[in-house]
Amino acid sequence: MTTIGILTSGGDCPGLNAVIRGAVLKGSEVHGQEFVGFLDGWRGLVEGDAMPLDRSRVRGLSHEGGTILGTSRIGPFQGPQGGAENIARTLERLGVDAVVAIGGEGTAAAAQRLFDEGIRIVGVPKTIDNDLDQTDYTFGFDTAVEIATEAIDRLRTTGNSHKRCMVLEVMGRNAGWIALHSGTAGGAHAILIPEHPESIEQICEWTNSVRERGRAPMVVVAEGFTLPDMAQAHSTKGMDGFDRPRLGGIAELLAPMIQERTGIETRATVLGHIQRGGVPTAFDRVLATRLGMAVTDLVADEQWGHMVALHGTEIVRVGFDEALVDHKSVPAQRYQEMRVIFG
Ligand SMILES: Nc1ncnc2c1ncn2[C@@H]1O[C@H](COP(=O)(O)OP(=O)(O)OP(=O)(O)O)[C@@H](O)[C@H]1O
Ligand SMILES: O=P(O)(O)OC[C@H]1O[C@](O)(CO)[C@@H](O)[C@@H]1O
């Protein structure tokens, strides 16, 4: 009998619970596996803090947002109990044979290091940012885009009523996927993403041309966007749990610049964690459930150091090392495709 320890790490996102449910149901039914859940991401693994996970615990979970296991940005190499050797001892003490880490590119990087040092670990890709390579989509992204699109629709009506320029800031860290997809779906007049800096003059040219047609400009900006003279993404919120700058606030910076240069009254909205909360879309529930089920096969086949991924409509297996070669950024051509209709 194989016992699997599941953990969720990094920012939470809708669909995590559906993965856990998919894994527990298929693993116990098809492979005779048993499950425990490590609490609060890598912290639970490092400290041996786990809860039992059986069929009854995962009942009805596919539509529930968040993660029943909790999550954090604490790393597996941090603290006196961290590091592969200590973790191996903890796993042995708890009778856990394999670890399933559900997370984004940061979690995959940590899992790769643990795998290199002998831990039997596999992964499931997740993040609203959609920036993990070697998978076409991560669950959570579709839900975030849906929420951001609804925000654009709502900002549009109030913007139109007051003839204002509305600037919406969305998440994504150093990737512009949420901005590009929600901006496209919501018909934004300009979409600003980290991969492709735009000057304030260009942004104002777009907003002016919208006003000249008698419309209220709608600008969507990703939190990681930079103007050409900015050395790094705007950050005034200090560091995260892994000592990286927390991004955000670029919309508040841009709005007065646009207003001053164009004379159009401008308002900024920062959507924030609303993008990560609540129920997953049907697409995310299906993807998450399939990934959760597939990861139990990966464990049964002892294919350590791999994660399940979406290629087209198929669930496939890829090495963490392959997924970590590149960060999945918005390609120039994908941005240019939309940019020709800005303004
Ligand atoms: N290169 C690394 N080596 C060791 N640990 C890492 C590494 N990168 C990230 N981690 C650990 O894994 C945690 C999760 O990574 P991160 O915070 O980047 O989120 P993520 O998995 O990318 O998910 P999301 O982007 O959705 O928040 C980090 O907070 C950190 O503790
Ligand atoms: O929840 P926290 O720690 O504030 O992190 C916010 C970050 O997490 C994400 O939501 C997911 O990686 C990013 O888009 C955002 O920059």
Ligand SMILES: [Mg+2]
């Ligand atoms: Mg990430």
